[in-house]
Amino acid sequence: MRDREAMREAFRRYYGGEPRFWVRAPGRVNLIGEHTDYNDGFVLPAAIEREMLFALSPRDDGMTLLRSLDYPHPVEFDLKMVEAAPEDPWGNYVRGVAWALQEAGVPLSGFHGVAQGDVPIGSGLSSSAALEVATALAYQAASGFEMDGVTMAKVCQRAENAFVGVNCGIMDQFVSRNAEDGSALLIDCRSLAYRAVPLPSDGVKLVIADTAKRRGLVDSEYNARRRECEAAVRLLSESLPGVTALRDVSVEQFEALADRLPEIPRKRARHVIMEDDRTLRAVERLEAGDLAAVGRLMNESHVSLRDDYAVSGPELDAMVELAWETPGVLGSRMTGAGFGGCTVSLVEDGAVERFCAEIPARYTPRTGLTPSLYVTRAAPGATVESSH
Ligand code: GLA
Numbered sequence: 001m002r003d004r005e006a007m008r009e010a011f012r013r014y015y016g017g018e019p020r021f022w023v024r025a026p027g028r029v030n031l032i033g034e035h036t037d038y039n040d041g042f043v044l045p046a047a048i049e050r051e052m053l054f055a056l057s058p059r060d061d062g063m064t065l066l067r068s069l070d071y072p073h074p075v076e077f078d079l080k081m082v083e084a085a086p087e088d089p090w091g092n093y094v095r096g097v098a099w100a101l102q103e104a105g106v107p108l109s110g111f112h113g114v115a116q117g118d119v120p121i122g123s124g125l126s127s128s129a130a131l132e133v134a135t136a137l138a139y140q141a142a143s144g145f146e147m148d149g150v151t152m153a154k155v156c157q158r159a160e161n162a163f164v165g166v167n168c169g170i171m172d173q174f175v176s177r178n179a180e181d182g183s184a185l186l187i188d189c190r191s192l193a194y195r196a197v198p199l200p201s202d203g204v205k206l207v208i209a210d211t212a213k214r215r216g217l218v219d220s221e222y223n224a225r226r227r228e229c230e231a232a233v234r235l236l237s238e239s240l241p242g243v244t245a246l247r248d249v250s251v252e253q254f255e256a257l258a259d260r261l262p263e264i265p266r267k268r269a270r271h272v273i274m275e276d277d278r279t280l281r282a283v284e285r286l287e288a289g290d291l292a293a294v295g296r297l298m299n300e301s302h303v304s305l306r307d308d309y310a311v312s313g314p315e316l317d318a319m320v321e322l323a324w325e326t327p328g329v330l331g332s333r334m335t336g337a338g339f340g341g342c343t344v345s346l347v348e349d350g351a352v353e354r355f356c357a358e359i360p361a362r363y364t365p366r367t368g369l370t371p372s373l374y375v376t377r378a379a380p381g382a383t384v385e386s387s388h
Contacts, residue, residue, distance in 0.1 A: 037169030056113030096163030124341025295331025311338030
């Protein structure tokens with residue numbers, strides 16, 4: 001839990017005085033548009049009511065000092081010498097953002113601060129993006145530079161790609177920084193144009209179910225999928241000149257050429273091309289108030305991720321199947337990179353209590369794992385508060 005009083009006390013104890021700024025950056029859940037961001041496609045994530053919170057004050061000696069109330073390791077480094085510390089994976093997200101901001105030519109002041117977060121770690125709700133975006137905003141508050149939300153998301157993604165060494169797309173950092181209260185964000189991951197798509201404020205809830213299966217395979221399989229998509233693009237561009245990403249191939253073009261592709265590139269491309277189409281249709285259906293259709297598209301997305309993209313797993317499938325069997329569930333699918341982590345379900349208000357009671361009781365005997373459930377609304381993107 002985030003406890004501002006405990007953070008304030010820790011701040012006084014470690015540094016003296018009161019924090020000048022509070023910054024918060026949320027985790028995310030993706031409603032639909034999975035494994036499309038690095039294919040220049042469309043995604044529809046929302047920020048969740050779990051976040052990373054920093055209390056901080058600027059320093060003028062170029063040092064960054066950050067104490068997490070959740071981790072034993074204090075983070076401490078000089079902005080003139082930012083290097084990865086192998087013994088401190090958490091702190092490396094902070095160092096990575098300092099590095100990427102400076103690489104982008106931004107002059108930085110240091111800060112000292114206290115951090116606390118309640119985005120569950122390693123469960124696919126983007127605790128790392130929340131930490132990166134909180135760090136970028138902390139430097140912005142401390143140093144006073146101008147930077148729009150799209151550029152900041154790109155800088156945070158670069159920190160993760162080039163400093164931490166995880167080859168993620170832009171979705172997680174983008175939505176943590178730029179989300180709007182009560183809405184999901186439709187992001188065009190090629191142009192980075194985006195718009196808020198309001199979610200119904202009553203009648204349905206988003207329920208996230210953490211399978212408690214940790215995502216062992218995720219990095220190597222994620223990189224393998226990226227390579228398979230690139231291979232599919234090369235094959236498709238032989239018949240479709242000008243195609244540089246799966247985003248460029250329409251459903252009709254794909255259907256006309258699918259038989260000529262070997263099985264693996266065919267299945268991977270089919271997932272991505274259909275998923276882009278489903279994402280745009282989901283936005284249209286959401287805006288028309290047709291939640292039943294949105295739910296059906298979520299279900300189709302899961303089947304495609306399971307059968308064509310091969311990134312689900314027995315635990316995710318079990319959780320989704322249990323949701324599909326539960327009355328009042330409009331749709332349910334795995335969310336995030338896959339192999340473990342969370343599902344997202346669109347659940348009618350009247351069915352939420354039953355969902356939260358029955359699904360764990362049926363999931364545990366099937367898998368031996370104890371799941372966690374979070375009912376959330378779409379939260380606002382990252383914010384800074386100044387105390388003077
Ligand atoms: C992870 C990555 C995102 C995205 C999803 C899959 O969350 O960080 O960029 O690729 O997987 O949709």
